Amino acid sequence: xxxxxxxxxxxxxxxxxxxxxxxxxxxxxxxxxxxxxxxxxxxxxxxxxxxxxxxxxxxxxxxxxxxxxxxxxxxxxxxxxxxxxxxxxxxxxxxxxxxxxxxxxxxxxxxxxxxxxxxxxxxxxxxxxxxxxxxxxxxxxxxxxxxxxxxxxxxxxxxxxxxxxxxxxxxxxxxxxxxxxxxxxxxxxxxxxxxxxxxxxxxxxxxxxxxxxxxxxxxxxxxxxxxxxxxxxxxxxxxxxxxxxxxxxxxxxxxxxxxxxxxxxx
Numbered sequence: 001x002x003x004x005x006x007x008x009x010x011x012x013x014x015x016x017x018x019x020x021x022x023x024x025x026x027x028x029x030x031x032x033x034x035x036x037x038x039x040x041x042x043x044x045x046x047x048x049x050x051x052x053x054x055x056x057x058x059x060x061x062x063x064x065x066x067x068x069x070x071x072x073x074x075x076x077x078x079x080x081x082x083x084x085x086x087x088x089x090x091x092x093x094x095x096x097x098x099x100x101x102x103x104x105x106x107x108x109x110x111x112x113x114x115x116x117x118x119x120x121x122x123x124x125x126x127x128x129x130x131x132x133x134x135x136x137x138x139x140x141x142x143x144x145x146x147x148x149x150x151x152x153x154x155x156x157x158x159x160x161x162x163x164x165x166x167x168x169x170x171x172x173x174x175x176x177x178x179x180x181x182x183x184x185x186x187x188x189x190x191x192x193x194x195x196x197x198x199x200x201x202x203x204x205x206x207x208x209x210x211x212x213x214x215x216x217x218x219x220x221x222x223x224x225x226x227x228x229x230x231x232x233x234x235x236x237x238x239x240x241x242x243x244x245x246x247x248x249x250x251x252x253x254x255x256x257x258x259x260x261x262x263x264x265x266x
Contacts (some may be wrong), residue, residue, distance in 0.1 A: 030224065040077050042068040043084040043098035047174050050195060050255040051104050063255040064102045067121060071102075072245065074238050083098065085174060086152035090114050093223055102191075106112065106154040106218045112168040115223035118235045120263045121248055126155035126215040127221050129197050130182070130189035136212040142167045148178045148187035153190040158215050183207065193218065195256055219264060 024207050034040045044053035044064045055061040060081045072079035079188045088170035093115060100118075107117050128147065130134070135253045136142060141157075144166040151171040159169055172178040181198055182190040189212060192200075201209055222239075224231050242248045249260035 022210060030228050031234050032037050032230075034075065034077060034231075036225055038077050039077060039080055040072050041080050041082050041098045041101055042071070043082045043089055043092050043101035043176075044068060045085060045089065045103040046081070046083050047085070048104060049199070056196050056259070058164045058258055063122070063251060064104070064131065066100055066251045066255070067248065070242060071100075071235070071238055072253070074242075075234075086150055087173075089152075090223070093225060099224070100231070101223045103219050105223050106220050108157075110157075111223070113159055114226070115234050116226050118222040118224065118232055118265070119239045120219045120221045121239050121243070122252060123217060123219045123261055123263055125194040126153075126158065126191065127197060128155075128159075128189050128191055128193065128213040128215065129200070129209050132208045132210060134189060134212065136189060140163055141211055142189065142213075145188040146170055146186075148181045148190040150174060150175045150178045150191075153191070154218060155193070155215050185228075191215070195258075198257075213251070214232050219266070221266070 015124060025155065044052045044060065044062075044218045046054060046060050046062070046065070051064045052060065052062040065081065068079055068081065082092060084092045084098070084101065084103055085188060086103075089101050089105065091093075092110070093101050105111065105115075105117075107120065111117075117263050128142070134145075139162050142164050146168045147159060149159060149172070151173060153175075153184050156169070159167075170181070175192065175196055178190055179192060179196065181187050183200075183204055197209070197211065216218070222235055223234065239248070252258075252260045
């Protein structure tokens with residue numbers, strides 16, 4: 001049975017303070033705790049389709065939700081989806097509000113300081129997109145431009161670290177707000193990822209949005225708390241078996257409308 005938190009896990013000043021101080025005193029033996037509880041708390045961004053969204057009955061749906069359902073079934077426990085955002089997904093894990101996060105969490109050295117990554121379960125590209133009249137072919141061409149990003153995203157960090165003179169990085173709460181701003185002309189360009197760019201082109205073909213600059217290939221994984229090696233190994237086993245038997249690939253193709261890609265080893 002699927003149970004959903006009705007409220008988003010807060011990214012308040014208190015939560016950020018806890019993050020700065022390090023993980024709270026949560027039982028490091030998450031696997032045992034989940035089995036005893038009979039329920040697993042999985043953090044998913046349900047405002048990031050096709051990874052997380054809601055169906056006609058307002059129930060969580062999407063790629064990450066389907067993966068979470070598979071995980072709970074293989075573990076033999078009930079599933080509880082914890083709604084997270086790009087900004088608060090790691091604090092939600094570290095403060096014990098989720099046992100694991102499955103929210104397009106790109107594997108990066110910086111994030112590995114805070115979380116223990118599992119094996120990857122998908123890959124996409126991050127990029128900068130804009131209208132045809134925008135003359136941009138490289139990052140330097142973004143000088144003097146307003147570029148929208150989703151706060152806390154990997155591509156936002158890449159653009160921030162590029163230190164482009166005169167570029168105004170406009171941060172939005174989520175991907176939807178970011179791309180809506182691009183459609184409305186509130187920004188000149190937007191950082192995004194390949195699957196959202198494809199959806200935007202389908203929805204607004206008259207705008208002619210196109211890729212201007214490729215930023216990076218994003219390989220994403222689930223995240224568990226540092227030191228939680230038993231749970232990490234179980235999740236890795238789950239991913240290995242379900243990638244091998246084709247179930248994760250079928251789920252990927254169902255939601256992405258694209259062929260499953262062989263993932264690099266991790």
